Amino acid sequence: MIDYQKFAPKNMSVKERRKLDVGDIFSNSATCLICNDTIRSKNRHDFQTCKCGKLSIDGGSWYPKRSFKKEHSWKDNIELYEIMGETIS
Numbered sequence: 001m002i003d004y005q006k007f008a009p010k011n012m013s014v015k016e017r018r019k020l021d022v023g024d025i026f027s028n029s030a031t032c033l034i035c036n037d038t039i040r041s042k043n044r045h046d047f048q049t050c051k052c053g054k055l056s057i058d059g060g061s062w063y064p065k066r067s068f069k070k071e072h073s074w075k076d077n078i079e080l081y082e083i084m085g086e087t088i089s
């Protein structure tokens with residue numbers, strides 16, 4: 001599993017990102033407020049779970065998927081790419 005932040009910097013153009021299969025989310029991260037663990041999904045299929053197991057995230061640069069066992073027990077830390085734009089097919 002390769003962390004897309006390693007090859008797709010925050011100011012990379014949409015066109016270049018799509019060539020590398022990278023979406024619009026630069027940092028897909030969330031913090032569990034129960035165990036205070038911050039996790040980040042580093043790839044579309046990189047499923048991460050916090051230390052206490054109450055929060056899981058997925059989706060990498062493409063979609064911010066969150067699964068949680070307790071409501072209001074986590075916060076998002078999403079950072080988008082600086083250059084946004086229409087989807088290029």
Ligand SMILES: [Zn+2]
Pocket residue numbers: 032033034035036037050051052053054055
């Ligand atoms: Zn936790």
